[in-house]
Amino acid sequence: MDGVMEVDRLDRELDALRALLGSQAVLLGDDIPARNCNDWSATPPQVPRAVVRPLDAAGVAAAVKACRRVGLPFVPQGGLTGLCRGAAPELGWVAISTERMVGIEEIDPTSATMTVKAGTPLQVIQQAADHAGLFFPLDLGSRGSCAIGGNLSTNAGGNRVIRYGMTRELVLGLEVVLPDGTVITNLNKLLKNNAGYDLKHLFIGSEGTLGIITRVVLRLFAKPRSTMTALCALADYPAVLRFLDAARVGLGPLLSAFEVMWSDYWEVITTRAGVRPPIASGGQIYVLVEAQGADEAADAPRFQDWLEDTMERGLLVDAVVSQSLAQTQGLWAVRDICSEFGQVLGPHISYDIGLSVARMDEFATRCKAALAAAIPGCESVYYGHIADGNLHLVSWVHGLTVERQPKEEMDAIVYGLVRDVGGSISAEHGIGTAKKKWLGHARSETEIALMRTLKAALDPEGLLNPGKVI
Known part of the structure; x- marks a missing residue:
């Protein structure tokens, strides 16, 4: 009854x-x-x-x-x-x-801000900024489908974190509904505002467990007037580290992306995904580097001179520089093809981890060997944003459905190694329930206890998205 x-x-x-x-x-x-x-x-x-x-x-x-x-x-x-x-x-x-809850409420060019509703797709925001002569730098492969509220709730990363930071750095104000139904509206446009606790950071990255984001004030930037892209082959990971240092010094604030692909990734996309290599497959590791500036007449020659200098210094085995928008899109397609791994590789398990840049190759080498040794037939490939400490990998056993993939064994190996090298089990995708078991590999007991205290304070009845994250 x-x-x-x-x-x-x-x-x-x-x-x-x-x-x-x-x-x-x-x-x-x-x-x-x-x-x-x-x-x-x-x-x-x-x-x-x-x-x-x-x-x-x-x-x-x-x-x-x-x-x-x-x-x-x-x-x-x-x-x-x-x-x-x-x-x-x-x-x-x-x-x-x-x-x-979709739509652009306001674009304020004077304060360089945009106020939007939480359900607005990221691509709509990018296009609206562009039409206003401005630039919103957050960019993800799911740009046409993902909503900005979700981007905030997971503190999304993407390709340009090296220059603009995570989503957290792109937000000035929020409207949010608390677990008891209270509406908190602080659509702040001020870059400097130290009036008490900066409450928006409670909700950004909390994965919808502390409140429901409904409106957002985003930071906009000057639209880049030039974009230079090069795909480079290198001999080994130490060369990648030297190349990254050269990019930071030689390109300075122009550097907007630095994507690295290990040889196993390159082999998969060129032999199984049907990607026509834009560069000879003579390296052991590949880097896609992008720079964006405000003066095409000066920026393109500067980029070309910098790249030639790195070649003369022996940092590169080979390189190809984009000469058109179509070529730029073609070079980026090499990196973005990972979004089609479901069709290329079949069922697989994806990982998104944070590591110190210096230890990424060590991790990739150890992880690949450990997975192959412990799980018969297990293959894995490695790629990522690298310069911001974000490595991605996918692993799979060919012929098994996604339900039969030995995910628990893979998780234990991958996240165990992450803990060994002092990394994070999530660089940009969040925890949800999929990684909840492994949170202690990246956060201390006292940190997790404080997270639970915050959750209990805002949601004592435990009704908002319970069981997620912690």
Whole structure:
């Protein structure tokens, strides 16, 4: 009887929400899209009890309060492109989606800011900044699908962290709904504002466990007037370190990306993915370097002179420099092809780890050997942003479905080595539930205890995205 009463109470709350927010704001049963049942983590989907799609913070607050009245867990959702189940629901939860909270509210060229709704896709923000003669530097392979609220909730990284920092560095103000339904609005545009605690940092990177982000004030930058790109082959990792140092010194603030691909990655993309090598496969490791400036007439010759100097100093085996936008896109395609590894390699397990730059090659060598020795038939490839301390790897056993991949064994090896070298189990993708077991490999017991204290203070009932991160 109690169960029937709870269902009746929930149905009444959902009916009231539909009356308040509109007929399209609450989806039930067969009307719930498959996309709201999972993120991109390739784990089994779970159907939420309902999907609520508010238009603003007031609607989010109403949904939160309705869930609290019946004691039902709720999870915030954006573009659902995460890889760690941070925004994935569990069976019977309510999903509060920002998919209808879309739009650019204001672009202020004087303060170089943009105010946007949390469900706005990253690519829309990039294009709006560009049309205004400005630049928003955050860039991810999922740019057309991911939502800015999700980018903030995971503190996304991407290709240009070396120059502009993580997402955290690109945010000035927030509007957020707390787990009790309180709306906190601080759409600050000031670069300097030390008036008390900087509360936005509680929510950026918290993966929707401390509050639901509804609006954001973003920092914009001057639009680059020149972009120079080169793909380089190098003999070994020590040469990469010397090349990185030369790029920091020779290019200075122009340096915007420094992507490294080990030989196993190069072999996979050129022999299995059908990528036509833009450079002879004569190196043992490959670097894609990008510089962006404000004066094309001066920047391009400077880049060319710098690259020739590094060649003369023996740092490079070979290099090719882009001469057009199409060639630039072709060079970047070599690095971005990893987004198609699902089709190229079949089922595989992806890792996103943080390491000191000096130890990345050591880690890659040890990890590759350890996986192959412990798991028969296990292959792995290595690549990453490197200059900002972010290494990616994928591992797989050919012929096995994703469910049969020995993920637990792989995790133990990869994250065990991460702990050994003092790294992080997550550089830019978050924890969610996928990495929760291994959080202690990167955070101390006292740090995790403080995280739990913060969670309990803001969400004492444990209804907002429970069981995620900690």
